[in-house]
Amino acid sequence: MKTGTHRLVDLAHHIGGELRGKGDYPITGVAPLDVAQAGDISFYQTGTLRSTLQSSQAGAVILDPQAAGDFSGNCIVVSNPYAAFAKILQYLFPVPRHEPGMHHSVQLDRDAQVHPDVRMDAFVRVESGAKIAAGVWLEAGVFIGANVEIGAGTHIYPGVKIYRDCRIGERCIIHAGAVIGADGFGFAEENRKYIKIPQVGGVLMGNDVEVGANACIDRGVLTDTVLADGVKIDNLVQVGHNVHIGAHTVIAGQTGIAGSTHIGRHCRIGGQVGIAGHIEIADGCVIAGQSGITHSLRIPGVYSGAVPAHEITRWRRIVARFDGLDTLFRRVKFLEKKSAAPASSDGEPLNGE
Secondary structure, three states, rough: EEEEEEEEHHHHHHHHOOOOOOOOOEEEEEEEOOOOOOOOEEEEOOEEEHHHHOOOOEEEEEEEEHOOOOOOEEEEOOOOOOHHHHHHHHHHHOOOOOOEEEEEOOOOOOOOEEEOOOOOOOEEEOOOOOEEEEOOEOOOOOEEEEOOOEEOOOOOOOOOOEEEOEEEEOOEEEEEEEEEEEOOOOOEEEEEEEEEEEOOHHHHHHOOOEOOOOOEEEEEOOOOOEOOOOEEOOOOEEOOOOOOOOOOOOOOOOOEEEOOEEEOOOEOOOOOEOOOOEEOOOOOEEEOOEEOOOEEEEEOEEEOOOOOOOHHHHHHHHHHHHEEEEEEHHHHHHHHHHHHOOOOOOOOEEOOO
């Protein structure tokens, strides 16, 4: 990807890295190591294939001190190359500044409070009592329900629906098709029929939260569903009613979280994870993709596996033994026959031994 021309020394200064090589080297683009050419800047993470670094034609590379010792080209040395490269991308490709204004098709209730420095594109609908702060950008087809509050600098992509009484923090990003504040899945059974439980809470979203496309964040029953500051949610994630997600937790796509679960701070949850309701997950837990969490995880660690999840080293031992189960079963059957112990059809001794 090409950009304008920037001196390497300026990029090093921007990310606070140590420059090695030609400070006035012109950077005109960014690219992965294996396809980068002269003028491109890339990054290398220690632990990946070293030959890719050695054979790269990149004009400059962001890398850590361990890798820098074996690299003779232009480079910027930092402790975390991946994060530094993210900052470089933000610097080279800033989000376009929107121009305030309101499309003629916008529907705005009279008592909605909208700051003059807000952009609202075609067919946006803002209902009674809503409050929208400075720098907000509502793209085409966004619906903002009654009494919703949206903090400064938040960007809401096309087709997002935010139901009544939800509060969105500052500098949030909500991608296309997401639904914030729909009713939680709450029903009481009586005489084999289901009675709907009114969901009278809301959704409280902190600052710097990002919600992926077509994600759904349900409103609370009596109190709010909460996404604390810095939470990042991928596409197609379902967050049930009264869930609390702690600050700076990240959740990958197609994960489903049942109601009233409390997830701690700085957790990392992989894709297609299923989390049962009314449980607690401690700060700092890492949950591998497709895991099933049916009970509280009160000790920080790495967890993996289907239902139920186990600490990851224990789960790996269990998986390693799966292939031997058939042999073990046959051996037990042979020993049962040899000892002439009566056994049931499933191989269990009938006498309970």
